[in-house]
Amino acid sequence: MRYASARRTGSGGGRLHSVDVTSSTHARTMAAPERDGDTLGSAVEVTGLVKRYGAKVAVDGLSFRVPRGVVFAVLGPNGAGKTSTIETCEGFRRADGGQVRVLGLDPVRDAAALRPRVGVMLQAGGGAYPGARTAEMLRLTASYSRNPLDPDLLLELLGLTDVARTAVRRLSGGQQQRLSLAMAVVGRPELVFLDEPTAGLDPQARHAVWRIVEALRADGVTVVLTTHHMDEAERLADEVLIVDAGKAVAQGTPAALTRGEQPTLRFRADADLDAEALLGLTATLPAGCVAASAGDGGYQVTGPPAAIGPQLLAAVTAWCADRAVMPSDLQVGRRTLEDVFLDLTGRELR
Numbered sequence: 001m002r003y004a005s006a007r008r009t010g011s012g013g014g015r016l017h018s019v020d021v022t023s024s025t026h027a028r029t030m031a032a033p034e035r036d037g038d039t040l041g042s043a044v045e046v047t048g049l050v051k052r053y054g055a056k057v058a059v060d061g062l063s064f065r066v067p068r069g070v071v072f073a074v075l076g077p078n079g080a081g082k083t084s085t086i087e088t089c090e091g092f093r094r095a096d097g098g099q100v101r102v103l104g105l106d107p108v109r110d111a112a113a114l115r116p117r118v119g120v121m122l123q124a125g126g127g128a129y130p131g132a133r134t135a136e137m138l139r140l141t142a143s144y145s146r147n148p149l150d151p152d153l154l155l156e157l158l159g160l161t162d163v164a165r166t167a168v169r170r171l172s173g174g175q176q177q178r179l180s181l182a183m184a185v186v187g188r189p190e191l192v193f194l195d196e197p198t199a200g201l202d203p204q205a206r207h208a209v210w211r212i213v214e215a216l217r218a219d220g221v222t223v224v225l226t227t228h229h230m231d232e233a234e235r236l237a238d239e240v241l242i243v244d245a246g247k248a249v250a251q252g253t254p255a256a257l258t259r260g261e262q263p264t265l266r267f268r269a270d271a272d273l274d275a276e277a278l279l280g281l282t283a284t285l286p287a288g289c290v291a292a293s294a295g296d297g298g299y300q301v302t303g304p305p306a307a308i309g310p311q312l313l314a315a316v317t318a319w320c321a322d323r324a325v326m327p328s329d330l331q332v333g334r335r336t337l338e339d340v341f342l343d344l345t346g347r348e349l350r
């Protein structure tokens, strides 16, 4: 059994570590309780979901399935319909069309049956009473569950021990958000919805949230999250759904989505390389390779798979050296999830 421990390092101070405590006498688990014959099938099934606000169609016939026990990330530009979809799955909004099943149940009609089985972290850390103290709030939430996690452990994991006696309204935004995550998982749910769980968090807090998500997955809990951080989705998610204008535009594992057909060499440069310079660079490259701007001060070289190798790397760096251009962030290989996301949803602001 594994859990993420918030041991503080002596000199590093305040860094969080995930440890395997299988043989530890102090082992505590985040595992959801076993439920007979209830481990197979989908955690969430959305079929042809439509959500409208007046004339605005926020979700436009969206279908997807979340297998049990995976971390599932829903990605999309602002206004793509992610929150509308998640909140419909949480039972906070009614679908205007299509069907939503959560753990095989209807999230509105069967809300009472789902409540002890599903954890919900609201966007921007909502859900806690402003007047309550942090630990009090978490203990109160834990008291609604038959077999809750240890609230003190969660406070420790999320770096909230120092503010355990602080009133919720006096917590910083990031601390309130972490408390909201603790409240979502303290009841050992089978399924957790996290809407932008790391938005606005500092890097330490972000890593702490990642460790919680990884610990949940290790214990078989299904996690559905939304995020604008592509690196976060790439690191955490077993499966990714990209939505745009209320429709699914791609779904798959991060590895499958980023497996570009055409390998690429990418780099940034400390000087502007105009079209003429890029033509000059292309002329020095192995046959079939083409250098082009990738936007935002980045450049890319595409070509036949066999040509994306050491000779190409040498040619690019030699060309840069001849012109006193310093290349940086030089990488060869697959596209990132961010590339895929931008290709699918466009690079312009809408």
Ligand SMILES: Nc1ncnc2c1ncn2[C@@H]1O[C@H](COP(=O)(O)OP(=O)(O)OP(=O)(O)O)[C@@H](O)[C@H]1O
Pocket (backbone or CB within 6 Å): 053, 056, 057, 058, 076, 077, 078, 079, 080, 081, 082, 083, 084, 085
């Ligand atoms: N209560 C509401 N009333 C009217 N329009 C709404 C309401 N909630 C959302 N919308 C609209 O529906 C669309 C989808 O919003 P939604 O919040 O689901 O998107 P999102 O993908 O979660 O966006 P973000 O990444 O910015 O959080 C947007 O155009 C939004 O303005």
